Each structure stands twice: as C-alpha cells, then as structure tokens.
Amino acid sequence: MKRFGQTIYLKPEGAEEYIRQHVAVWPGVLAKIKECNISNYSIFVRDNVLFAYFEYVGNDFEGDMKLMAAHEEMQRWWDVVKPLMQPIESAGPKEFWADMQEIFHLD
Numbered sequence: 845m846k847r848f849g850q851t852i853y854l855k856p857e858g859a860e861e862y863i864r865q866h867v868a869v870w871p872g873v874l875a876k877i878k879e880c881n882i883s884n885y886s887i888f889v890r891d892n893v894l895f896a897y898f899e900y901v902g903n904d905f906e907g908d909m910k911l912m913a914a915h916e917e918m919q920r921w922w923d924v925v926k927p928l929m930q931p932i933e934s935a936g937p938k939e940f941w942a943d944m945q946e947i948f949h950l951d
Contacts, residue, residue, distance in 0.1 A: 846900045849944035854892040858928030865925055872917040880908040
C-alpha cells in the first residue's frame with residue numbers, strides 16, 4: 845500500500861459547485877475509483893486549497909490510472925469538476941493535482 849497526499853487550488857467562483865458535486869459523487873465514478881485500487885480517499889478544503897489523501901492498494905499504479913482516465917463516466921465527471929480547480933504554482937508540467945512528499949506517518 846502506498847499513501848498519497850495531493851493539493852490543488854479551488855477557484856473561488858467554483859467552490860460552491862465543487863463542494864456540491866462532492867456531496868453526491870456519481871456512483872459509477874466511485875466504483876471506478878475502487879476498481880482502480882484506490883481506497884481510504886478523502887478531500888479536505890480550507891481557504892480554497894484542496895488537499896486529497898488516498899491509499900493505493902494495487903500493483904500497477906500507472907496502469908490503473910490509465911484505466912481510470914479511459915473510463916467514459918470518469919471523463920464526464922472530470923469535465924464537470926476540473927474547470928473548478930487550478931494547479932498550484934509548483935505543479936509540474938504534467939501535474940494537475942500536485943503530489944506531496946510524505947514526511948511523517950504514524951499508524
């Protein structure tokens with residue numbers, strides 16, 4: 845299992861809609877996330893900064909992320925929520941959500 849922390853900005857004009865969408869995430873999106881070996885997934889918000897935490901329990905992260913990206917309902921979901929966000933300044937050229945470095949963990 846690998847833990848992930850990620851961050852991104854929430855556009856102020858999109859905050860209410862983003863939160864509304866996440867109150868009732870589409871069932872097909874939730875199923876695909878689980879099918880792609882992501883568990884214990886949470887998103888937090890403060891001052892229009894989003895922080896996501898999830899655990900990857902599979903053996904092929906890149907392959908699972910490709911399967912997720914190819915899923916039609918996931919693509920439609922991203923079409924709704926991605927315009928409401930903006931990558932942080934230090935995000936790499938291929939990053940939308942920016943991966944964070946884990947520096948401490950306690951079970």
